[in-house]
Structures are given as C-alpha cells and as structure tokens.
Amino acid sequence: MSEGENSKPKKKEKIVGIDLGTSNSACSVLSATGKPEIIPAAEGRTLGGKAFPSYVAFDENGRKIVGEPARRQAVSNPDGTVTAIKRKMGLSYKAKIKVGKEWKEFTPEEISSFILKKIKNDASAYLGEEVKKAVITVPAYFNDAQRTATKNAGEIAGLEVVRMINEPTAACLAYGLDKDTKDKLMKICVLDLGGGTFDITLMEYGEGVVEVISTAGDTQLGGTDMDNTIIEWVCEEFKKKEGIDLKGDSKAMIRIKDGGEKAKIELSTALTTTINLPYLSQKEGNPVHLEMELTRAKLEQLIEPTLRRLDPIMQRAVSDAKLSVNDIDKIILVGGPTRMPSVQERFKKFFGREPEHSVDPMECVAMGAAIQGGIIAGDVEDLLLLDVTPLSLGVETLGGVFTKLIERNTTIPTEKAQIFSTAADNQPAVTINVLQGERAMAQDNITLGMFHLTGIPPAPRGMPQIEVKFSIDADGIVHVTAKDLGTGKETGITVTGSKGLTEDEIQQKVRDAEKFEEEDKKVREKIEAKNQAESMIYQVRKLMEDNKEKIQENEKQEIENAIKSLEEDIKSDDPQRIKLGIENLQKSMYSFSQRIYQTQSQDQVYQQAAEQAQRAASGMGGVPPGGMGGVPPGGMGGTGAGGASYKSKDEKAKDEKKKVVDVDWDEEEE
Numbered sequence: 001m002s003e004g005e006n007s008k009p010k011k012k013e014k015i016v017g018i019d020l021g022t023s024n025s026a027c028s029v030l031s032a033t034g035k036p037e038i039i040p041a042a043e044g045r046t047l048g049g050k051a052f053p054s055y056v057a058f059d060e061n062g063r064k065i066v067g068e069p070a071r072r073q074a075v076s077n078p079d080g081t082v083t084a085i086k087r088k089m090g091l092s093y094k095a096k097i098k099v100g101k102e103w104k105e106f107t108p109e110e111i112s113s114f115i116l117k118k119i120k121n122d123a124s125a126y127l128g129e130e131v132k133k134a135v136i137t138v139p140a141y142f143n144d145a146q147r148t149a150t151k152n153a154g155e156i157a158g159l160e161v162v163r164m165i166n167e168p169t170a171a172c173l174a175y176g177l178d179k180d181t182k183d184k185l186m187k188i189c190v191l192d193l194g195g196g197t198f199d200i201t202l203m204e205y206g207e208g209v210v211e212v213i214s215t216a217g218d219t220q221l222g223g224t225d226m227d228n229t230i231i232e233w234v235c236e237e238f239k240k241k242e243g244i245d246l247k248g249d250s251k252a253m254i255r256i257k258d259g260g261e262k263a264k265i266e267l268s269t270a271l272t273t274t275i276n277l278p279y280l281s282q283k284e285g286n287p288v289h290l291e292m293e294l295t296r297a298k299l300e301q302l303i304e305p306t307l308r309r310l311d312p313i314m315q316r317a318v319s320d321a322k323l324s325v326n327d328i329d330k331i332i333l334v335g336g337p338t339r340m341p342s343v344q345e346r347f348k349k350f351f352g353r354e355p356e357h358s359v360d361p362m363e364c365v366a367m368g369a370a371i372q373g374g375i376i377a378g379d380v381e382d383l384l385l386l387d388v389t390p391l392s393l394g395v396e397t398l399g400g401v402f403t404k405l406i407e408r409n410t411t412i413p414t415e416k417a418q419i420f421s422t423a424a425d426n427q428p429a430v431t432i433n434v435l436q437g438e439r440a441m442a443q444d445n446i447t448l449g450m451f452h453l454t455g456i457p458p459a460p461r462g463m464p465q466i467e468v469k470f471s472i473d474a475d476g477i478v479h480v481t482a483k484d485l486g487t488g489k490e491t492g493i494t495v496t497g498s499k500g501l502t503e504d505e506i507q508q509k510v511r512d513a514e515k516f517e518e519e520d521k522k523v524r525e526k527i528e529a530k531n532q533a534e535s536m537i538y539q540v541r542k543l544m545e546d547n548k549e550k551i552q553e554n555e556k557q558e559i560e561n562a563i564k565s566l567e568e569d570i571k572s573d574d575p576q577r578i579k580l581g582i583e584n585l586q587k588s589m590y591s592f593s594q595r596i597y598q599t600q601s602q603d604q605v606y607q608q609a610a611e612q613a614q615r616a617a618s619g620m621g622g623v624p625p626g627g628m629g630g631v632p633p634g635g636m637g638g639t640g641a642g643g644a645s646y647k648s649k650d651e652k653a654k655d656e657k658k659k660v661v662d663v664d665w666d667e668e669e670e
Contacts, residue, residue, distance in 0.1 A: 012377060022334070023054055024039060034374070055071040055082070137166065139219055140201055187327055195222050197219050199215065256280075296341070333356070394435055395434060439523065455489055
C-alpha cells in the first residue's frame with residue numbers, strides 16, 4: 001500500500017436513526033454538518049407529510065409490498081394487508097395474511113422486519129452506501145418482551161441494532177442539540193402521542209447530560225383509538241341513513257378508516273371537512289355513496305373519552321418526578337395526533353403553558369435516534385444519555401415476599417447483585433422467580449420468568465453462597481443470573497416472555513401498592529416473624545446437638561419448653577406474640593451459651609457469636625409447614641403457593657459493625 005493510501009482517512013460507517021411507529025415510521029441520519037436530516041422514502045412524502053407508512057401487504061401474485069404502496073392498495077386488498085403491528089410486539093400473536101391464493105401466518109417481528117427492510121433499502125439508496133447499523137426507538141413503557149421483539153425485527157431485516165432508546169428521550173435529544181444549557185439545567189417534558197402509544201417523559205437537560213427523571217405511558221393509547229372512534233361514528237350514521245351495516249364489509253371498513261384519518265388530519269387546520277366515499281356499498285343492486293360532513297367540534301366530542309385517558313398518566317409522571325407543573329421549563333410534542341388543536345389545548349390546560357412548536361412532531365424521534373447514532377459513532381461528543389427503567393424488578397423470597405433489587409426509575413444501564421444461601425441441609429437446587437411490579441407480596445406482581453440453578457454440592461443450610469445478579473442493558477433488556485460461588489456454576493435468563501401491560505394495568509398496580517401498603521406491611525411483618533422464629537429454632541437445635549455434652553438437663557428442658565412455646569406462637573399468626581417467643585427462647589439460652597463460650601478460645605467465641613447473630617437475627621432456618629417445592633432428580637421443582645422460595649434481609653450482627661445479607665432458600669424434599 002502506498003503512503004498516500006495509508007494517510008487517507010477511513011470513511012466512517014453511517015448509523016441511521018429509525019422511528020418504528022404504529023401508523024408511520026421515519027428514518028434520519030447525521031449530515032456532514034452534524035445536524036440530523038430526514039431520509040425520504042423512495043415514493044416521497046405522503047398524507048400529512050409521512051415518510052414510511054407502517055403497512056405491509058401481499059398482492060394476488062404473492063409479491064410483498066411495503067410502505068406507501070401498501071397503504072394505497074389496502075382498500076382493494078384488505079385480506080392481504082396488515083398495519084398497526086407495533087401494538088402486537090412482544091405478544092404470542094400471529095397475523096393471518098392472504099399471500100396470493102394462500103393464507104399464511106406472520107409474527108409481529110416478521111411484519112416489522114419488512115418495514116425495517118424497506119427503510120434500510122431506501123436509506124441505502126439515498127445515502128449511496130449500504131446501511132448496516134441503526135438506532136431504533138421504542139415507547140418508554142415498552143416492556144422487555146416488546147423491546148426484545150423490536151431488536152429481533154431489526155436483525156431479521158439485516159440491521160445491527162446498536163442501541164434502542166425511548167422515543168421521548170430521542171425527541172429530547174433532537175430538541176436539545178442546538179440549545180445552550182451550559183449555564184443552567186432545563187426540565188423538559190416530552191409528550192409523545194403517536195398512532196398507538198402515549199408516553200410522557202420528564203427529563204433534565206444541561207451541561208451535555210440528558211437524564212430521565214420519570215416516565216409514564218400507555219402502550220395501547222394513540223391516534224388509532226381516535227380513528228376507531230371516527231369509524232364507529234361513520235358506520236352508525238351510515239346505518240341510520242341507509243340501513244346498511246358496513247362492519248362486515250372489510251373493503252368498506254378500510255376505505256372508511258382511510259377517509260376518517262384524512263378528515264382527522266384536515267381538521268387540525270380546518271373547522272369542517274367532508275368524508276366522501278363514492279360507491280361504498282350496494283342496496284337492491286344500486287350503488288350507495290357515502291358523503292358526511294365532520295366538524296372539528298364533532299370530532300372533539302367523539303375523541304373526548306380518549307383524551308381523558310391522558311390526564312392520569314401526566315399526573316403520574318409529574319408526581320413520580322416530585323415536581324409541580326410550574327417546575328417544567330419546556331414542553332415538547334411528538335407524534336401526529338399532537339398537531340390536533342384539542343390535544344394541544346388539553347396539554348396546555350394541564351401544564352399551564354404553551355408547548356414548543358419548533359420541533360416537527362413527526363420527525364423529531366427519528367432525528368433524536370440519529371443523534372444517538374452519532375454519539376455511538378463518535379460524531380457527537382458533548383452529549384451523555386441517561387435513561388431509566390419505569391418499573392421495579394426483583395425476586396420472590398421466603399413466604400412469598402417480593403424483594404426488589406432494582407427500584408423503579410433507576411437510571412440504566414444498571415446492575416445489582418445480592419448473595420443468597422440455602423435454607424435446607426444438603427439442598428441440591430434453587431429456583432429463581434423473576435418479578436416486576438410495586439406490591440410487597442410476590443403474588444400481586446408479574447412473573448417475568450423463572451429458572452433453576454442445580455448441582456449445588458451437599459452442605460449444611462446457610463453455607464453455600466449463591467450470587468443472584470440483575471442487569472438491565474442500555475436497550476432496557478433484563479438479564480438475570482444465579483451463580484454458585486463455591487463451584488462457579490452459573491445459569492440465567494434474558495427475560496423475553498413478560499406480559500405486555502397497558503398503562504391502565506401498570507398504573508393500577510402502582511395505585512394498589514399505595515392503597516395496600518399498610519396491609520402488605522402487616523403481611524410481610526407476619527411472614528418475616530415466622531421466618532425468623534423457624535430459623536432461630538433450627539440454629540438453637542443445631543447448637544444443642546453440636547454441644548450436647550456441655551448442656552445440663554435443666555437447661556435442655558428449659559430450652560425445649562421455650563422451643564415448643566415458640567412453635568405454638570408461630571401457629572398464632574401474631575407477629576408480636578412470635579417476637580416475644582423469640583425473646584423467651586433467647587433468654588432460655590443464656591446460661592448454656594455463656595458456659596459454651598467460656599470454654600472456647602477468643603477467636604472461636606467471636607466466630608460463633610458472629611455466625612449466631614447473623615443467622616438468628618436474619619432468620620435463616622427451616623422449612624415452614626407447607627413450604628416450597630423441591631427439585632426431584634431430572635425434573636423441575638414444584639413451588640407451592642408462593643413460587644420459588646428464598647429470603648433476604650439486612651440486619652446488624654451483634655458482634656460486627658456492618659450489614660450482612662443472609663438469605664434462606666428452601667425446597668421440599670422428594
């Protein structure tokens with residue numbers, strides 16, 4: 001190679017930003033000036049300035065059609081056309097589409113990959129080089145399964161998905177790139193109302209750092225709901241006038257959907273419009289035309305129930321951020337429906353200020369994704385993106401308690417590990433139940449996945465050390481591992497099977513956590529008292545067995561009586577009575593313990609006292625009546641009522657000035 005070739009700088013690979021939307025998608029890339037620019041579809045701009053309509057179709061010959069061409073033929077080919085597939089991402093769903101003369105099934109990932117492939121090809125043609133890498137945006141409230149499905153769709157399309165970021169975060173990047181915030185921090189509210197989802201994100205931006213403060217949203221709320229309301233109204237009015245029910249006519253319904261969406265867009269700037277659909281149906285062999293006037297006032301009346309669903313979500317985000325609406329400096333709008341005057345007015349009424357209009361709501365998400373691509377490629381060096389996880393993550397512990405490892409609104413990427421141990425002698429396996437939610441008890445939260453760590457060498461309870469680690473990567477995808485620190489054996493899962501929750505369900509769980517906080521506290525207190533008592537009984541009996549030659553008969557009788565009394569206390573379900581029983585057992589142990597310690601060396605005294613304090617105080621112990629299921633040879637363990645069982649507490653050891661984590665796992669014997 002010549003010197004000239006050696007000195008020639010290597011051309012950087014482009015990383016495009018893609019807004020994969022419910023109704024429409026968009027693509028952007030950083031230009032030579034460092035500013036994001038929108039990449040047009042091969043067909044050019046469409047209705048309402050949209051770039052890539054999120055439509056996929058197959059014609060009568062089985063040829064695949066994507067984007068605007070697919071949208072245009074949807075009326076004549078409803079059975080071969082699918083749209084709004086984003087709402088099915090992460091679910092066990094298959095779309096049935098007519099391909100030529102046959103019906104075939106496609107997963108949401110496959111359908112989305114067709115859209116992404118179209119974007120990839122058009123972007124490559126526009127840029128004059130093959131696009132291989134992309135940053136793809138997702139709604140802030142997409143769960144792990146939905147995010148994983150989105151990433152898989154990109155990979156199926158031949159794209160390396162270098163990062164996934166939340167749509168509101170991307171919008172904030174697009175807005176803030178040219179803003180001078182070196183001397184102050186700005187609190188920005190991003191209101192993202194798209195075709196299928198609504199997200200509100202409160203962010204702090206300044207000194208090159210974008211940090212998410214709180215998020216809230218609904219993955220089943222958007223412009224499509226407004227369109228469906230218009231469709232319902234048109235069908236009812238047409239039936240009143242013509243006596244024809246159009247709901248069974250798929251071609252007519254797609255024409256009404258198209259006409260209703262067009263009317264909705266026109267009413268953002270006009271006070272009245274006409275939905276004109278000639279030859280929509282037939283009656284007695286004659287064609288029937290549809291012509292209806294739709295005013296802005298009527299439209300606002302129709303969509304009012306949908307708009308009312310926005311208010312509690314906005315209130316939740318502000319409350320979670322511990323802010324008032326007066327603390328917010330800027331309001332950014334994202335998504336086509338935010339162009340509607342009634343939507344803007346609702347936002348203005350809630351926040352008491354006008355939203356910003358300098359950012360194109362249809363383009364800013366893709367532009368922000370392009371900026372994130374620039375950050376990854378090293379083209380943008382003065383921005384740092386800090387995103388958050390919107391729901392708490394943790395595991396089920398002994399007695400059905402939900403132990404949180406990663407709290408809600410924790411900045412991601414993040415990682416948290418905790419040491420656990422066995423609760424039964426010679427226990428061969430443990431089961432990890434991974435949960436998401438805000439309630440204190442595991443049964444009131446959502447199970448994301450479950451896995452097993454087997455092959456634990458025989459050992460007394462409390463001896464094995466099992467490290468459970470939670471990590472959330474920059475894409476918001478959850479990874480959980482369990483490792484036996486003694487053997488180095490490790491297993492784990494990447495959570496991909498979580499249930500798609502609507503914001504209504506999510507917010508209901510948050511409200512339940514607040515409503516039942518006192519009740520959950522009492523239940524948890526009762527369970528922990530029982531666990532502590534049973535653990536102490538186990539440890540005392542073990543100590544007596546190990547030192548049986550040193551115990552006097554009267555001491556043995558006193559301790560046995562205290563144990564029997566405590567066992568009766570456990571049956572009472574009264575935590576205060578159980579605690580008194582624990583104190584009574586401790587008192588009965590006093591003289592016996594003193595004599596044992598006096599006969600041992602100082603080192604032995606320290607070691608045994610520290611161990612006793614850790615285990616008795618943190619409640620390590622035996623299997624309660626009706627305890628958790630074991631793992632039989634060659635099979636998975638049953639889990640009783642509470643699922644996988646282990647217990648975690650932080651208590652101060654009497655002879656150690658530090659916190660210790662001591663966890664019980666228990667499994668039923670074969």
